[in-house]
Amino acid sequence: MSRRAHQGNIIVGLDVGTTKMCAVVGESIDGALEFRAVSTSSSTGLRKGVVVNIEATVESIKNAVKTAELSTGVEINSVYVGISGGHIKGFNSYGAVGVRGKEVNYIDVERVIDSAKAVYVPLDREVLHVIPTGYTLDGQNGIRDPIGMLGVRLEAKVYILTGAVTSVQNLLKCCEKAGVEVIDIVFEPLASAEAILADDEKELGVAIIDIGGGTTDIILYKDGWLRHSSVIAVGGNHFTNDIAVGLRLTITEAERIKKSFGSTTISMVDENEEIDIVQAGQARKILRRHLAEIIQPRSEELMDMIKNELTSCSGYEIASTGVVLTGGGSMLEGIDRMAEAVLGLPVRIGFPKEIKGCREITSNPMYATGAGLVFFGFNTESNMVFYHDTFTGIFGKMKDWVKGIFRYK
Numbered sequence: 001m002s003r004r005a006h007q008g009n010i011i012v013g014l015d016v017g018t019t020k021m022c023a024v025v026g027e028s029i030d031g032a033l034e035f036r037a038v039s040t041s042s043s044t045g046l047r048k049g050v051v052v053n054i055e056a057t058v059e060s061i062k063n064a065v066k067t068a069e070l071s072t073g074v075e076i077n078s079v080y081v082g083i084s085g086g087h088i089k090g091f092n093s094y095g096a097v098g099v100r101g102k103e104v105n106y107i108d109v110e111r112v113i114d115s116a117k118a119v120y121v122p123l124d125r126e127v128l129h130v131i132p133t134g135y136t137l138d139g140q141n142g143i144r145d146p147i148g149m150l151g152v153r154l155e156a157k158v159y160i161l162t163g164a165v166t167s168v169q170n171l172l173k174c175c176e177k178a179g180v181e182v183i184d185i186v187f188e189p190l191a192s193a194e195a196i197l198a199d200d201e202k203e204l205g206v207a208i209i210d211i212g213g214g215t216t217d218i219i220l221y222k223d224g225w226l227r228h229s230s231v232i233a234v235g236g237n238h239f240t241n242d243i244a245v246g247l248r249l250t251i252t253e254a255e256r257i258k259k260s261f262g263s264t265t266i267s268m269v270d271e272n273e274e275i276d277i278v279q280a281g282q283a284r285k286i287l288r289r290h291l292a293e294i295i296q297p298r299s300e301e302l303m304d305m306i307k308n309e310l311t312s313c314s315g316y317e318i319a320s321t322g323v324v325l326t327g328g329g330s331m332l333e334g335i336d337r338m339a340e341a342v343l344g345l346p347v348r349i350g351f352p353k354e355i356k357g358c359r360e361i362t363s364n365p366m367y368a369t370g371a372g373l374v375f376f377g378f379n380t381e382s383n384m385v386f387y388h389d390t391f392t393g394i395f396g397k398m399k400d401w402v403k404g405i406f407r408y409k
Helices: 002-007 054-072 106-116 165-177 188-196 199-204 236-247 251-261 288-312 335-343 359-363 365-379 392-408
Strands: 010-016 020-029 032-042 078-083 089-098 125-137 140-143 153-164 181-187 206-211 216-222 225-232 274-279 282-287 323-326 347-349
Touching (some): 010 054, 010 188, 020 365, 032 054, 032 359, 032 365, 089 225, 106 125, 125 165, 125 225, 153 225, 165 181, 181 365, 188 206, 188 323, 199 216, 206 288, 225 288, 251 274, 274 288, 288 335, 323 365, 335 347
Parallel strands (some): 010 078, 323 347
Antiparallel strands (some): 010 020, 125 153, 206 216
């Protein structure tokens, strides 16, 4: 694409998270994708996936990008950015056009999707994605790709994802101030799906539960199509805050012991095992069991919320193959077992797959979104599940809005 011509064949995914900023760098080499580097920096300018401090977010983005540049020796000027937050909502829509008994072509597909997305969207919201979820030609449904088929009436079902205008504007502004151009914005669990799901899982039915720092994102696939999405405003930071309050620790220390010693189930912890903590500037020991006693109720609460969401959206009928947990929160010891027990579905941890080059990415589910953004960028010029012209509104109106700020500031 011309927008990243100055980076050559380098593709960068930027996961702008509540807890961390993650930049993943890939390179297209002879039509194959190879990952070059991954870098992270702490994120302090977001709350529940939404920017609340511009300058702090800008610094976090700069740090992640700079580290990636030093690792690869490539100047990074443009990125694919992930977005999340409770403001993102999805709904189904439908459109139909006539094709006059001739072969369906790309223009016909664009016309039917334009018809499907011609729905009322409140002024404070903007369309992020228009994702086809099935085509019907002359009454024959279940068509995956209608191009080249003969027919008279083409229909399309789509799933439309929208976000709050101000939240997207602020994210764009932070990237612009950090000196990187945004090529596309992608709903984060959609990016994660590109990195961790097998085609069979999408076909048979699966739920992705992406546990981030500020939110837990849920998406469901069936028959190869996206079926549902939702965001729960509870994430790993809530566990950290519970630990900080319960043990009277700093947030930094609470995060450290959560990652190093946290467990979601009290019975999994030895009754006499002790851990070292720093409390009020002094080192001391506590029973690891006490930490699990704080984490377990919050874990159960989150799983109950996920179960309620799956029940309300017919998720149990859709997710035939089970649940894939990903994101940094999925690294908490025992959370997969608790998910199986509460949800009553098979559960696995989703690590990025088919990664060539940077093996560090495959060992940690918190890199799933960043890796998925790189896959998304790599697939942009080939056939993909996303309707290509999904960002007409955002990148016309919003990027002009952001540039106007710097012009008159």
